[in-house]
Amino acid sequence: MDSLLRRKKWLKPLIVATILVPLTIFILQTDFKLVWQEMYKIGFRFIFLLVSTFIAYFLATVAWWICLGSERKKISLKQLFIIRQIGETVGLYNPSSVVGGDLLKDELLRPYDIARGQSSSSIVVSRITIVLSQLLLFMIAASWLVLYSHNATPSYIAQGIWALVISLLVIKTAFFYLLHTTLKINADVIEPSFWRRLYQQIRTLIHQSQQFYQQQPKAFWVSYLFSLLHWLVGSLEFFLILLFLGYDVQMMHGVLLDMGVIIVKSLGAFIPGQLGVEELGNKLVLTAIGIQATSIWLTVSILRRSRQLFWLLMGMIFYGFAKKTRSLTLV
Template identity: 45%
Template sequence: MGKLISGRQFLKVAIILIAIVSIGLFIAHTDFITLKRQLQQVGFQFIYILLLTFTAYFIGTIAWWLCLGRQRKNTSLLQLFAIRQVGETLALYNPTSVIAGDLLKAQLLKPYGINQEIALKSVTSSRITATLSQISLFVIAMIWLLADTGHRPQAKELTWIISATITILLLIKIALFIALSRSVDHVPIKDDSSIWKKTITALSITFYNCKIFFQQDKKNFWYSYLFFALHWVIGSIELYLLLLFIGYPIHIMDGLVLDMSIIVIKSIGAAVPGQIGIEELANKITLDMIGIKNATLWISISILRRFRQLIWCVIGLLLAIFLKALHGQSRVKQVPLSTD
């Protein structure tokens, strides 16, 4: 057990060091005057980025709300939006990533009279519908990248990698939907005897919950799927706008290519809190992938996206304080007055 934990910690440190060294080399060749000018070009237009990300987050909230079934009437979309932001803030900087965030979301639904089993099913099912819609958009983005080779010549090796990735993802998606359609088996038994078994059990329970949701409430499953697809598409416009503001107009589909590719690269370093270094490296790699090889642009994009992230993290923390205070007041009101 100790060796396994040490191995994981070593891997995490190795990933961070590789990312930091790579970024350090890039920064050493950065033109800081150009960097300053690029950031100034965005200026107060950054408010559009915040409004855009709010829209994407709110649509993501609707997608989750649909997974709550009949108990969704117990809470409003604004309350659920606050809970989602708190959970996503924890997920961003917690080593256990989305697991910690999703568990917190389920916990925060308690005061609204939502059954904990339903709450857990909703967060796990929404995570699956989000992932499935993300896979679809990633495939579409990669097909676009291949189709656009006439305007943007690519290495033969990259073309083969993209083609293989599309094929593998399509096969995975078909296999998942076949598995979701099969009859429901027995409930997975929780096993915490090792990290490996604990992870496998958690994934089994997640898939089991989604299977029930898919088979018993297909309508809301597909609505959630579509709303998450819209959530990802709107979120990808952030990169399109940032590049436009800085003076590098791209096709709106390139924004989807960038965003989906960055998410995939970031998922590799999911255990690294905040994906520090990983996200910055992802920005550099993906911009190169669509043919933008500016030495300072990827740093400008990284700074602006981190700033947006920081603002939403602060909002998430404020919402956490607000929810705690609100639930505290509710408990006080529920205490019966003495008649003595």
């Protein structure tokens, strides 16, 4: 993560291509006529969707900012918000997914003279708190679905959901156990093979997470709390859309739908722009709560795409104003 972008001169055009090509595909595949029609239907209320996602993104930025420790005094929340949006935009519309986005975040932190170890560690730890809090919310939402609709849910589906919840609980518990232990790494050893170097890098990232958790437990849990709030506020988007469309839904429906779509999208993370994956996820989760009308999941998909287009544009604008190293300047 430290030197790849800086060393390779040919990487600059590659970075531009890997960002612009998926974005172009996403834009070309968007039916702007349908987008405008659906936005016209809900009118000014679309602003509420943008506000809810802005607050969610800001909370995620705070979660990351906390993970910077003493280095956070070198960068403001506004600057970090811009960097995060650029990285998340690249992560969403690039086949490398969050890996490419997080690598770009690390590179964009360079102009702020943040210690290299703290920079990469903060990105890893904040990503971990995001994932762990997401698993918690998904387990709660899935359990709620079974209990809330126990009479309408077939027993085999309920059993499958409980099995999934228990499996995720075991995984989450095992990961927290791992954070309490300490991996021994030898940074001076340079592995000859790619896979050994990758394995060594993963161990290093885990070691950084363990150090942060053990040395700054309060900061870890505060970051975890803000990550949890980030997901809760973000799930308002689904809740508000269905509310605007006249459905009598609860906040927990929004949480369940949001968590479900994210899991479906993670399975298709390699697809640029998540083309088709987003729509499939929307259809599956809406069906799970009993909303099966084709017009509804299409409307939901279009409105969510509209929100993504807005933040895509903002990410591109942010990139133009963000501090960058020479390897990331476009001209």
